[in-house]
Amino acid sequence: xxxxxxxxxxxxxxxxxxxxxxxxxxxxxxxxxxxxxxxxxxxxxxxxxxxxxxxxxxxxxxxxxxxxxxxxxxxxxxxxxxxxxxxxxxxxxxxxxxxxxxxxxxxxxxxxxxxxxxxxxxxxxxxxxxxxxx
Numbered sequence: 712x713x714x715x716x717x718x719x720x721x722x723x724x725x726x727x728x729x730x731x732x733x734x735x736x737x738x739x740x741x742x743x744x745x746x747x748x749x750x751x752x753x754x755x756x757x758x759x760x761x762x763x764x765x766x767x768x769x770x771x772x773x774x775x776x777x778x779x780x781x782x783x784x785x786x787x788x789x790x791x792x793x794x795x796x797x798x799x800x801x802x803x804x805x806x807x808x809x810x811x812x813x814x815x816x817x818x819x820x821x822x823x824x825x826x827x828x829x830x831x832x833x834x835x836x837x838x839x840x841x842x843x844x845x
Contacts, residue, residue, distance in 0.1 A: 712737060720744070768836050775834045789829055797840060812837065 712735060715721045721737040728734070800808045816835065 765838065768838055771834055771836060775832075778832060789831075791831075809837070 712721065712723075715737070716723060719740055722740050723735050724738045725736040726733055727736070798808070812835075816833070819833070
């Protein structure tokens with residue numbers, strides 16, 4: 712716990728003595744934490760079934776998280792972008808939407824896919840929006 716306190720991840724909020732042993736009570740110092748999959752392991756046991764599976768998306772998210780965590784924070788800043796949005800697609804147009812999205816991205820990969828210049832990785836996740844409390 713000393714290392715967690717020293718790193719600012721938890722705060723000691725009280726102490727009590729139980730049977731002659733001092734017991735510390737700790738509280739997280741943040742609302743959430745971003746942990747490396749290498750540190751905590753994969754989220755569940757899964758086998759990605761292909762690019763259209765939710766397992767593949769979880770693998771992709773873990774890969775992006777690892778890539779971002781490994782960036783050199785002392786290097787000059789390169790442009791980056793994060794985009795999030797919601798699109799409503801009627802059931803009969805789902806496949807057309809996926810095909811259009813794939814075609815648009817393939818065009819970008821073809822146009823900028825040369826071997827010269829700074830390498831950028833594009834990761835896009837498209838998944839059904841479930842209901843959750845905001």
